[in-house]
Amino acid sequence: MLHRCLLLLAACALVGNAAATGSEQKNYRLYCMGCHQADGTGSPANGIPSMRDEVGHFLRVPGGRAYLSQVPGTLHTPLSDGETAALLSWVMVNIGRGSVPADFQPYTAAEVKSYRASVPDDIPGLRVKLLQELEQQLLAR
Numbered sequence: 016m017l018h019r020c021l022l023l024l025a026a027c028a029l030v031g032n033a034a035a036t037g038s039e040q041k042n043y044r045l046y047c048m049g050c051h052q053a054d055g056t057g058s059p060a061n062g063i064p065s066m067r068d069e070v071g072h073f074l075r076v077p078g079g080r081a082y083l084s085q086v087p088g089t090l091h092t093p094l095s096d097g098e099t100a101a102l103l104s105w106v107m108v109n110i111g112r113g114s115v116p117a118d119f120q121p122y123t124a125a126e127v128k129s130y131r132a133s134v135p136d137d138i139p140g141l142r143v144k145l146l147q148e149l150e151q152q153l154l155a156r
């Protein structure tokens with residue numbers, strides 16, 4: 016009997032995990048992939064930057080973490096703050112991969128909510144500024 020209960024628990028844990036990762040991947044396909052491509056390489060020639068092995072670098076400069084949740088693509092989904100937080104965290108780990116700092120903490124719903132409430136006017140300008148700061152950081156090494 017105990018054995019059976021344990022088996023059931025193990026099965027539930029597996030199903031629970033699969034559901035969690037499945038919905039982020041599904042949301043990425045639904046809301047992001049059209050522009051960013053399945054592998055996150057985007058279409059730089061058409062102004063869609065590659066996120067693959069790159070996007071995590073933004074987490075290294077002040078304001079970068081907020082920026083990633085304030086770009087129009089992330090902002091204008093019908094997803095809740097919590098779902099957006101999970102999706103962004105999924106993007107960092109699965110698409111940003113090695114570019115993501117080792118101490119990366121997943122986005123939280125409260126964080127996304129506050130970033131959404133304070134979106135800067137000039138997002139493309141902010142992107143340029145963040146990239147300049149990143150360059151400075153690399154040069155200073």
Ligand code: HEC
Nearest residue numbers: 046047050062063064070083086087088089092106139142
């Ligand atoms: C209509 C096309 C489009 C869709 C759909 C889209 N994006 Fe984007 N995304 C862009 C463009 C273009 C940029 C470059 C920044 C800018 O100009 O806004 C960008 C930038 C980003 C960035 C910052 C990367 C960088 O290098 O600046 C992140 C993170 C991001 N998008 C995440 C998402 C997520 C997550 C979704 C899905 C929920 C999504 N995007 C949907 C077009 C899109």
